[in-house]
Amino acid sequence: MYDNASIALYPENAIIGPDSFRQMAEHPNIHGIKASSGDLRLFHEYERIARETGGKAFIGNEKLMSKSISRHAVPSMANIFPQFCREFMDVIAEGSREQRREYQRCMDERGMRIYSDYTKIHGGIMYALKIRGICCSEPLGPDQELTCKEKKDIALYVSGLEDRMTRFSDQTM
Structure with a gap:
């Protein structure tokens, strides 16, 4: 394992539960997690976790863009x-x-x-x-x-x- 390894996660076709989302968001080598579930309740939970972890969790879904742009929503480029x-x-x-x-x-x-x-x-x-x-x-x-x-x-x-x-x-x- 590398001490300075940078990790980016894109859970394609998977929904990460809040506990797992938090563990990954708190990991020092993970730059960001982009989740696009489209589930508004889950979006708000991720949003809360993002605030608590300093914005290391990225939220992105076109359906929620108007509600999420000021809450760490990012375009698909965040995957890359x-x-x-x-x-x-x-x-x-x-x-x-x-x-x-x-x-x-x-x-x-x-x-x-x-x-x-x-x-x-x-x-x-x-x-x-x-x-x-x-x-x-x-x-x-x-x-x-x-x-x-x-x-x-x-x-x-x-x-x-x-x-x-x-x-x-x-x-x-």
Whole structure:
């Protein structure tokens, strides 16, 4: 085991109970947990845990976005780069307008590539997670299968995005 290992979890097709969610959120090497159950009661429980653990738990579900944006809701990019998304939430809360715009621009620009112009969001997420060494399921449905070119583009963007986000975060925080 590594003392400094960073772990990102994306429990695809699974609902994590509050006790397990808390244990993972309190772990020092887990940057974030993104849960998208769509269950409003469970969302509020996760929200409470997120507040108690300093916002290390990420909540994301489009159906709940209007209620959750100020409560650590994050886009699907948090599955791939949870540390960046956590920093982005801090910038939204405390940063300058310029910092917010730069973080948003960085996320939007790369998101278009990873998600194949938003036509293969699930396929792009799963492939990017694998590139990052994060365990995940296979994309659901044949419409989410990536071409060789899409895979190559995603691999290039994910490696460049990781470097860009790390350098950007160091410069702005």
